[in-house]
Amino acid sequence: MSESVLKDTRSKMQKSLDNLSRELAAIRTGRANSNMLDRVTVDYYGAQTPVNQLAGISVPEARMITVTPYDKSSVDDVLKAIQQADLGVNPTSDGTMIRITVPQLTEERRKEFVKDARKEGENAKVAVRNVRRESNDELKSLQKDGELTEDDLKGYTEDVQQLTNDYIEKIDKMCDEKESSIMEV
Structure with a gap:
């Protein structure tokens, strides 16, 4: 049962990452896209x-x-x-x-687009953290129902935290790549 919680967590976090990818693609850079x-x-x-x-x-x-x-x-x-x-x-x-x-972007406009990209990245991080919270709550309820031991709960919550860290790192990387493509002249 707890393995399915981890699988669900990974799936939901991936959806947040995919959504961020779509949102960042819609933000303009200096090139036609x-x-x-x-x-x-x-x-x-x-x-x-x-x-x-x-x-x-x-x-x-x-x-x-x-x-x-x-x-x-x-x-x-x-x-x-x-x-x-x-x-x-x-x-x-x-x-x-x-x-x-597509006109050449001004420095001010580039900074605005970077700000928009960072905001989308922050929204994705919030979504990932919400998934983490939901998964941890689900694991705690499994432990309360007697399906997990306290040690198992600790191990699974660490796995969920590791997934969260991995996806936040991916989000930061995507935002950094978008920022560098926006600021490129």
Whole structure:
């Protein structure tokens, strides 16, 4: 039973790490990246639809993203959604394709993005620590029910703490890598 608690703990902590990875991918660096558009949704026939389901997205140059809607009548809707997404870019359309030129980031803007990345990292750490607390509570209730001895409880809580330390280290590493890619000129 307690092995399943550890397995659950590892799985939940990995989900927190995966979520952080998605959040960091959406934070802009100085280069064009199709992940910038992951959060953009378009009102398409009354339904909020992610732009990557409505259009082909490519990065032909280091500072340009092209978005080619599959349905040519939705070009204006996609353009409007990108403008409203507050990505710090100014998309232009030629009627069939949308071009997004990614401007060079200023030092101040870079620092803002680093702050956002650190905040996401902190949120991930909080999530991992909450998983640790839940797992420890579950182990304590197993010990209370007589399914674990006190020594077993101590060993499993140490395992949970080791998992927590490993995942926090991974989170720090991901945030440091993102910070260096943001600050790179």
